[in-house]
Amino acid sequence: MSELFASGRIIDLILVLVALEAVALLVWRSRSGGGPAPLPLLCNLAAGAALMLALRGALTGASWPVIAACLVGALLAHVTELGLRLRAGSASI
Numbered sequence: 001m002s003e004l005f006a007s008g009r010i011i012d013l014i015l016v017l018v019a020l021e022a023v024a025l026l027v028w029r030s031r032s033g034g035g036p037a038p039l040p041l042l043c044n045l046a047a048g049a050a051l052m053l054a055l056r057g058a059l060t061g062a063s064w065p066v067i068a069a070c071l072v073g074a075l076l077a078h079v080t081e082l083g084l085r086l087r088a089g090s091a092s093i
Contacts, residue, residue, distance in 0.1 A: 005059060008060040012056075018045055018049055022045050025041060026041075043084065044078075046074075047078040048074075050073040051070070054070035057070060
């Protein structure tokens with residue numbers, strides 16, 4: 001189990017689950033018309049994925065600029081999501 005964390009593979013598995021979540025939610029929305037709006041959803045998941053990549057970098061000894069870039073990516077995705085939700089009038093969290 002420690003090798004799973006030390007190698008960053010645990011993050012790879014989590015990112016696969018995030019991708020599957022995105023596909024499942026988008027399929028659900030296309031079939032039922034319900035569920036979260038696609039663009040804010042993808043921004044939200046992108047923010048989480050970028051945080052996971054920053055964690056992967058920290059676990060595997062990536063340089064600080066790589067980790068910082070992942071964190072900036074998470075910030076940009078999060079701010080974009082908030083902007084979309086505020087513009088749509090559904091800022092409930």
